[in-house]
Every structure is written in structure tokens, then in C-alpha cells.
Amino acid sequence: MTTSSETEFDPAVGETLRARVGEYLEGAHDGRGLRVGIACSRFNGGITTRLLFGALDALDEAGVDRRDIALAWAPGAFELPLLARAFASGARPVDAVITLGAVIRGDTGHYEVVAGQCARGVQDVQLSLGVPVVFGVLTTNTVEQALDRSRSDESNKGREAAQTALEMVSVLRQGSLLRTT
Numbered sequence: 001m002t003t004s005s006e007t008e009f010d011p012a013v014g015e016t017l018r019a020r021v022g023e024y025l026e027g028a029h030d031g032r033g034l035r036v037g038i039a040c041s042r043f044n045g046g047i048t049t050r051l052l053f054g055a056l057d058a059l060d061e062a063g064v065d066r067r068d069i070a071l072a073w074a075p076g077a078f079e080l081p082l083l084a085r086a087f088a089s090g091a092r093p094v095d096a097v098i099t100l101g102a103v104i105r106g107d108t109g110h111y112e113v114v115a116g117q118c119a120r121g122v123q124d125v126q127l128s129l130g131v132p133v134v135f136g137v138l139t140t141n142t143v144e145q146a147l148d149r150s151r152s153d154e155s156n157k158g159r160e161a162a163q164t165a166l167e168m169v170s171v172l173r174q175g176s177l178l179r180t181t
Contacts, residue, residue, distance in 0.1 A: 025174045027167030031064035034169060036162075037087030037094040038069065041101035041137075043076040050150035051100045051136060051158030058162035070094065077101035077137050078114050081121025088131040096165035097125075100158055101137040102146050115139045132168035136161025 018024045036059060041048050052071075059069060070092075072083045080099040087097045099122055103115040118137055126133035136158055140146045149157045171177065 023175050025171050025177060027171035029062045029163050029166045031059055031062035031166050034064055034095045035068045036064055037097045038071045039074055039080045039083035039097060039099045041074050041077045041080060044102035047102040047146045047150050048100050054156030054158035055098055055162040058159040062166050077103050077118045080118055081125055084122060084125045084133045088125060088129045095169045096132040098134050098136050098161045098165050103139050104143055104146055105141045132165055134161045134165045
């Protein structure tokens, strides 16, 4: 893990910054009234389901009604951006999309292609549609690293992806970032 006390954001810094800017926007993890799409990869499903349970736990804790959560399965991580686009622009668009997958390095160059194109596709969807699409796809060197990042505790990257999605919706709906159309 790369997170340590030296790399984490210090909330006290936020208070200092509030006094130095005219508008300080910060998101919250309140999911009440939000509709969320989850695009989850079946490939490496033993890991992705652990990420999914972490995301669902976080959404439940944030007050997202289970009826406002839509789940779609993709064969693999490479296909996640297409599901994300469908969620964000479909007949019942969502407020945010969470993509969950696990790409584990192997002996071929397949890892670089899949991980890179999945990340690019997710970014393209959110930038073109203006809907938060969170990259909750593990890109690890080993199965052990993937298992470590999908534990059923606060370190679960699916949980983190759900919290990120809620925070992005919240911050985009504030102040000068608020859409007028």
C-alpha cells in the first residue's frame, strides 16, 4: 500500500485553505437520492465480487437506496467503459458510475493493453459526458496484492471507489461548478 500518514490529506489544511480562497468546494459521502450504476467485471470474479461487496456496503452506509443501484456485469475489464457509457447516457441515466475489475500482471503484454485501455475508456466516458465514472479497477502485479486491496474492511478499493463517486457528485453540484443547464 502506498498510503501512509505522510501522504494522507490533513483535514486541518482544509480549514487553513478556506481562509485563503473565496470559494472552497469539498464533496461529501451523502448518497441519499442518488442513482448509481456499477459496472463489474466477471473476470477474476473472486476478487471483483469482494470489491462489489465493499462498494455496496459504502453505498448503503451513505444512504443510497438499493432500488437506486443498478449493477451490470461485463466479461472483463476491457468492456467496462462501454457499460459505463450506457449507464451514464441511457434511458435512466445515473448520477455516477463505479467500474470494478481486477487486472493482474501475467507473463504477456496483455496486462498493459487491458489496464491502459480500460483506464483510458473510463476517463473518456466521464470527460465526454460530464458524469463521474470512477476507476475502481485493481491493477496489481500479483493475486496476493489484489486480495489485499479487496479485503472486507475500510481498505477495500471497491468501498473507496463508491465513496469517491459520491464525493464527486457532491462537489460537482456545488458553487461555481454547478451545472446551469
